[in-house]
Amino acid sequence: MKFIIQRELLMESIQHVMKAISARTAIPILTGLKIEVKNDGIKLTGSDSDISIESFIPKEENGIVNIDQMEPGSIVVQAKYFPEIVRKLPQKTVEIESDDLLKVTIRSGTAEFHLNGQDADEYPQLPHLQTENSFDLPTDLLKNLIKQTVFAVSTVETRPILTGVNIKIEDGFLYFIATDSHRLASRQIPLESNTQNLTFSNVVIPGKSLNELNKILEETEDPIEISVTENQVLFRTKHLYFLSRLLDGNYPETSRLIPEQSKTILYGQTKELLQSIDRASLLAKESRNNVVRLQTKPSNLVEISSNSPEIGQVVEEVTAKSIEGEELKISFSAKYMMDALKAIENEQVKIEFTGAMRPFIIRPVDNDQILQLILPVRTY
Amino acid sequence: MKFIIQRELLMESIQHVMKAISARTAIPILTGLKIEVKNDGIKLTGSDSDISIESFIPKEENGIVNIDQMEPGSIVVQAKYFPEIVRKLPQKTVEIESDDLLKVTIRSGTAEFHLNGQDADEYPQLPHLQTENSFDLPTDLLKNLIKQTVFAVSTVETRPILTGVNIKIEDGFLYFIATDSHRLASRQIPLESNTQNLTFSNVVIPGKSLNELNKILEETEDPIEISVTENQVLFRTKHLYFLSRLLDGNYPETSRLIPEQSKTILYGQTKELLQSIDRASLLAKESRNNVVRLQTKPSNLVEISSNSPEIGQVVEEVTAKSIEGEELKISFSAKYMMDALKAIENEQVKIEFTGAMRPFIIRPVDNDQILQLILPVRTY
Numbered sequence: 010m011k012f013i014i015q016r017e018l019l020m021e022s023i024q025h026v027m028k029a030i031s032a033r034t035a036i037p038i039l040t041g042l043k044i045e046v047k048n049d050g051i052k053l054t055g056s057d058s059d060i061s062i063e064s065f066i067p068k069e070e071n072g073i074v075n076i077d078q079m080e081p082g083s084i085v086v087q088a089k090y091f092p093e094i095v096r097k098l099p100q101k102t103v104e105i106e107s108d109d110l111l112k113v114t115i116r117s118g119t120a121e122f123h124l125n126g127q128d129a130d131e132y133p134q135l136p137h138l139q140t141e142n143s144f145d146l147p148t149d150l151l152k153n154l155i156k157q158t159v160f161a162v163s164t165v166e167t168r169p170i171l172t173g174v175n176i177k178i179e180d181g182f183l184y185f186i187a188t189d190s191h192r193l194a195s196r197q198i199p200l201e202s203n204t205q206n207l208t209f210s211n212v213v214i215p216g217k218s219l220n221e222l223n224k225i226l227e228e229t230e231d232p233i234e235i236s237v238t239e240n241q242v243l244f245r246t247k248h249l250y251f252l253s254r255l256l257d258g259n260y261p262e263t264s265r266l267i268p269e270q271s272k273t274i275l276y277g278q279t280k281e282l283l284q285s286i287d288r289a290s291l292l293a294k295e296s297r298n299n300v301v302r303l304q305t306k307p308s309n310l311v312e313i314s315s316n317s318p319e320i321g322q323v324v325e326e327v328t329a330k331s332i333e334g335e336e337l338k339i340s341f342s343a344k345y346m347m348d349a350l351k352a353i354e355n356e357q358v359k360i361e362f363t364g365a366m367r368p369f370i371i372r373p374v375d376n377d378q379i380l381q382l383i384l385p386v387r388t389y
Numbered sequence: 390m391k392f393i394i395q396r397e398l399l400m401e402s403i404q405h406v407m408k409a410i411s412a413r414t415a416i417p418i419l420t421g422l423k424i425e426v427k428n429d430g431i432k433l434t435g436s437d438s439d440i441s442i443e444s445f446i447p448k449e450e451n452g453i454v455n456i457d458q459m460e461p462g463s464i465v466v467q468a469k470y471f472p473e474i475v476r477k478l479p480q481k482t483v484e485i486e487s488d489d490l491l492k493v494t495i496r497s498g499t500a501e502f503h504l505n506g507q508d509a510d511e512y513p514q515l516p517h518l519q520t521e522n523s524f525d526l527p528t529d530l531l532k533n534l535i536k537q538t539v540f541a542v543s544t545v546e547t548r549p550i551l552t553g554v555n556i557k558i559e560d561g562f563l564y565f566i567a568t569d570s571h572r573l574a575s576r577q578i579p580l581e582s583n584t585q586n587l588t589f590s591n592v593v594i595p596g597k598s599l600n601e602l603n604k605i606l607e608e609t610e611d612p613i614e615i616s617v618t619e620n621q622v623l624f625r626t627k628h629l630y631f632l633s634r635l636l637d638g639n640y641p642e643t644s645r646l647i648p649e650q651s652k653t654i655l656y657g658q659t660k661e662l663l664q665s666i667d668r669a670s671l672l673a674k675e676s677r678n679n680v681v682r683l684q685t686k687p688s689n690l691v692e693i694s695s696n697s698p699e700i701g702q703v704v705e706e707v708t709a710k711s712i713e714g715e716e717l718k719i720s721f722s723a724k725y726m727m728d729a730l731k732a733i734e735n736e737q738v739k740i741e742f743t744g745a746m747r748p749f750i751i752r753p754v755d756n757d758q759i760l761q762l763i764l765p766v767r768t769y
Contacts, residue, residue: 090671090700097668113701120668124701288477288500291470320470321493321504 010082026055083129162216218253290343349381390462406435463509542596598633670723729761
């Protein structure tokens with residue numbers, strides 16, 4: 010195996026597949042990074058058996074030659090050292106070569122590294138998904154779907170299914186739903202008409218997988234293909250192949266949690282509310298599980314406050330755009346409220362309450378695609 | 390006590406004094422930050438009893454009014470909450486007030502915080518230094534003296550005196566010296582003629598104090614005054630007062646460690662050598678205590694290499710400007726060599742060796758003020 014490549018190009022691919030590689034894995038060869046030289050380019054692979062990532066660098070692209078002096082073959086290099094070596098090489102190009110004794114030589118300028126490699130035949134084969142459950146999304150839209158929901162997954166393993174994001178397609182709509190049973194985040198979007206006949210419901214992707222995927226994907230409108238099988242999901246762009254296992258179990262039916270009526274509706278500035286709750290939470294962080302209080306006042310005023318007897322109190326009045334319905338005093342987690350407000354893609358927010366002890370809903374004013382739900386905390 | 394102040398100005402002062410405040414201290418009131426309103430301005434104080442920092446904000450400066458509605462008095466606020474509160478306030482100005490019950494009120498816009506304060510009379514008085522051992526330096530020069538030496542202090546407490554930097558004035562020269570007994574870093578500068586009669590030798594400032602001081606000081610040519618007493622040192626700029634205890638004990642005499650003759654002299658590019666040793670150290674980091682090897686070759690070539698049987702080898706040839714004297718093979722800590730080369734303020738470096746088992750000296754080519762010394766490692 011041999012090739013000469015632009016160092017920057019190789020580095021970018023390494024960084025992608027490194028997202029899947031963990032130093033703690035039950036299968037020792039998975040601490041390595043697989044390099045394959047094929048006729049049409051180079052493929053790097055990283056995997057921790059939950060997530061597998063392949064990154065492809067084509068030999069030529071848009072008339073530019075990326076890779077030179079290619080001799081087919083494959084090798085597994087130690088992921089602990091290989092990325093740092095490539096990053097610190099002195100020249101813009103790097104030559105990588107492996108021999109029959111699994112020795113890997115890395116050359117750049119007058120620097121020469123010899124690493125002990127591992128046999129690529131011992132590296133697990135990634136499954137090749139066979140499915141017709143595939144659809145496309147613009148990459149930046151997928152990133153938004155992830156960012157607006159994944160923060161609400163559970164971080165404790167008491168109900169493992171809640172550590173994932175539920176993906177559904179029903180009646181031509183795609184849903185992303187996450188809940189830790191104290192709050193819920195969801196986003197729905199209409200799909201292209203050519204995917205109208207696609208339907209699935211109990212697909213649950215680990216939150217960790219979606220966070221890693223989001224780190225790798227660029228903010229671009231280029232399409233990403235999503236394919237779902239019974240126990241895996243594949244995200245595929247032009248040169249990237251991201252495979253994740255799905256979570257076992259039945260995701261709870263969440264639609265009945267969402268109140269259909271409301272008694273108090275508050276319209277306000279998203280950022281102003283967010284910053285005010287951030288300030289009120291400063292004193293609440295330790296003493297009372299980060300709980301702040303919201304109280305409606307005459308003249309469209311909203312009082313945000315928090316009280317920690319040992320430390321002090323904070324109170325602030327925010328002017329709402331309007332307040333409709335009953336007066337309200339309610340307490341909730343400042344962190345949940347801040348997470349929810351950050352997911353609202355709009356300067357104006359609408360909050361619908363159904364009394365101090367019922368879940369309430371946070372939405373952008375002009376958009377029903379995003380819905381954030383929070384259970385209040387009993388303090389009165 | 391009361392005042393209204395520009396929030397940015399207060400924030401900057403808070404950040405300075407916070408460098409001295411630790412959550413773990415034997416004296417509970419030192420977890421607080423003292424605020425004093427005086428006739429001419431506001432003074433903030435933070436201390437962990439090893440380091441004390443005072444920052445002064447004048448009422449008026451250069452015709453600009455910084456502080457308004459001042460009512461003299463003092464209070465101690467909780468350093469855990471106060472900085473975050475001030476940082477997140479909604480308006481550009483902040484009003485701070487305390488009452489007889491030690492309640493502190495912080496107002497900005499419609500946000501109002503009430504914090505429980507502590508009695509400023511219970512805060513320890515900082516000593517007022519009486520000394521004639523004072524001299525001035527440009528602030529940026531002091532920062533360089535610190536950066537070029539403090540990394541070489543010992544990080545283990547087996548010989549506590551070595552965790553500090555030794556400051557000496559002899560014959561009109563100021564010396565900064567640090568050693569952990571495996572390497573030594575020193576810098577000397579001539580002092581202004583009006584301090585010619587000043588002499589002291591056994592002043593040892595904790596490395597931690599100098600690191601914190603360096604973080605606060607700006608890169609400016611404005612003077613900083615340094616005053617030394619038997620057990621404390623004071624650094625004073627226009628609005629900052631930084632007091633540190635000194636270390637007890639006798640600092641070892643280091644001048645006899647420095648070889649007076651050399652057998653091999655290598656002249657080279659500082660950055661090229663640094664990067665080459667950085668690369669060679671990548672494989673050495675774990676297996677062999679970060680040791681790399683340097684070997685002179687014909688035609689002014691220097692071979693830098695490292696070998697870790699389980700991981701692999703690296704070898705690189707660097708072209709030296711010139712090599713004088715005997716052939717040489719020597720091994721040393723890559724970390725020590727990289728630290729030393731980073732302290733060389735020059736593109737060209739001169740390294741003087743006295744055989745494979747003797748300490749060697751690293752200096753800028755045209756400057757005897759900076760001297761870095763490293764003990765080699767026995768590997769042959």
